[in-house]
Amino acid sequence: MFSRWARALVVALFATSVYAQQKKSPPASTFFYDKTETQFSLSLASDSSDVYIHFASPAYSWVGVGFGEGMRDSLMLVMYLNADGDNVTVSPRYGHSHAEPELAPDIKLELLNGTGIQDEMFVLNALCKNCRVWPGGFLDATSTTQPMIFAFGPGTRLQLNHLDAPLRRHVRYGQFTMDLVAATSSEAGVPEPGNQLKGVDLKSIVKDHDRKNLAHAIMGCIALFVFWPINVVFAAFFRNIKIHVGMSFAILLFLVISFALGIATSPQYNRSKSYTSPHQILAFIALLPILLMSLLPIPKIKTLKPWIPRLHTHLANAVFLLLVLAGGLGLRLSSQANPIILAYVAVTLLVAVFSTFIILCVSRRGSAYARATTRRRLGEEDDRDYGLAKWGVRKKLSRSSEGSWEGESVGVGAQKGYGAQHGHERSASAGSDWKGVVGGGTMPGPQYLMNMHPGVPVYVK
Structure with missing residues (x-):
């Protein structure tokens, strides 16, 4: 009887010991940002190159964490929703300067239990066997201040299974250091969730702005949707051609600035750095009729053939069509929300209908400037x-x-004429x-x- 109870006690103690070992948290260093409840923890194996990762963050369009002092030469892990919206896509990437990071195909992550969407949070539990060294950097297991970075994408929706999904610019980013000595042991494993900083020193958090891209869009929209219809009215109903010329110059100036800002912004994104997107191609094609419109007023050119001045209207229509199409494709290229794209389409149709109506109204009689010029050429009286x-x-x-x-x-x-005789x-x-x-x-x-x-x-x- 006694031996039976002894055996039961031994089994119970053994089970308790195993359970305790299973529940024991592996050594780890933990970053926690309380405003978003973002947690990133690392646990490194001392007897192998294994790196265990726990990463949890609110479901922005994307969230990312990186090993390195800055984006240049860093290794990043970026998370966003999969195509079905029921799990996460984890994309390892290499950073290059202040630009969208590129896919790192040689980095392989093994996703472990617990990875997915939990209470509207991205959760990643993973094992990486080749995350210690990468081109341009490495994890130093002997460092107590290993530099790290993190970033949050905008609050828009991104759902893709592709590891190289296009990312919009981050809205916040920061830096911290991590004690990897405390996170390294022979008992490494997936770190436990936690809400306290452990072996981490938060350095900075910065609110970011994509001002160049925003200014690029605003300048283009002002030129097309504000100045353009006003200029159509000036060309149709004002006899002083200088007003039309001045407004045309303003449109050209805004378009040049928009082009310059677009060219300056393009290298920041993988999808536009090669200048082969439909948005960029149409924008460059529009430069040809813009150049021809600028050359037509030259006296030696416009007097070559009688039909040359009449090309102005057709070239202007071609420029407007090409640029509004390029603008719509640009919104899609920059991953703008559907309501913004629909608003753009509505404004485009409104301006196009208004401009077409004005052009049809004066097409038979000609513009005020053309009528005045014709009267003066024929020697007829003018109202002035x-x-x-x-x-x-x-x-x-x-x-x-x-x-x-x-x-x-x-x-x-x-x-001495007829009147003098009388x-x-x-x-x-x-x-x-x-x-x-x-x-x-x-x-x-x-x-x-x-x-x-x-x-x-x-x-x-």
Whole structure:
């Protein structure tokens, strides 16, 4: 009887000992950021190159942690939702300067139990057998201040199974150091969840902004959706061509700035650094009609053929179409949310319909500037030219009660026309100014035959 109880006691003690060993937390160093409840812990095996990782963070579009002082020459682990949204995709990447990190295909992670989505948190339990050394850096197991970095992506949704999924720029990033001496032992294993800093010194947390990319989009939208329709109105209804030219220059200036900012931003992302995306290709194609529009006003070019000036409208329409298509593709390239893309499409349609309506309204009559230019070329009167000041009249004329034109110090003394034969004398003080002008009496002058304006002096070439 006694032996039976003794055997039971031994079994119970053995089971308790095994359970205690199983529950014993392996040595680890832990980073914990209380504002987001982000935890990153490392446990290193002293008798192998194994590195055990526990990483938990809120489900932003992506979250990442890296081994190194900065993005340059660092090894990063980036997490985001898989395509089904029920698990995580873990992407090991190499950092290169201040740009989107590239996939590290030689880094292999073994995902362990507990990895997935828990209470809207990304959770990673993993074993990495080749994370100690990478191009440009290594984990120093003898260091008590191993430099580390972390970052959070924006609050948009990213769901992909691809390990090289495009990442938007981080909204926050920081640095900390980790005691790897305390995290190294022969009993290494997956660290336990915790909410306390352990062997870690938090250095900095920075709120980030993607100002260049934002300015690139804003400058382009102002040029296309604000200045462009205003310029269409100026070109259609204003006879002063200088206003249209000035607004066109403003549009060109904003587009040049937008292009420059886009070129400066492109190297920061893997999907745009080679300049082969549809967004970039269409933007570069749009430079050709923009260049041709800039050359058309040159006198030696626009007078080569009669149809050359008419190319301006067609080139302008081509530029607008190419740039709005490039802008829409740019929103998709930068992983913008669908509501922003839909708003862009709505504004594009509104501006296109408005501009088309204005162009159709003036297509038959021509623009105000074109009509004024045609009248001056044909020698017809313009609304601004009553009084015929352009043709030599120095003082305002008035119609007398007898129907003749009277004016102080105005006349054609050297010219004896029809009016002089009927006693309407003119002083000779302005004779030189009236040379070549006929008509002006009570009877209609020659212009009557052209535009039914009786009694109007006509300049005879």
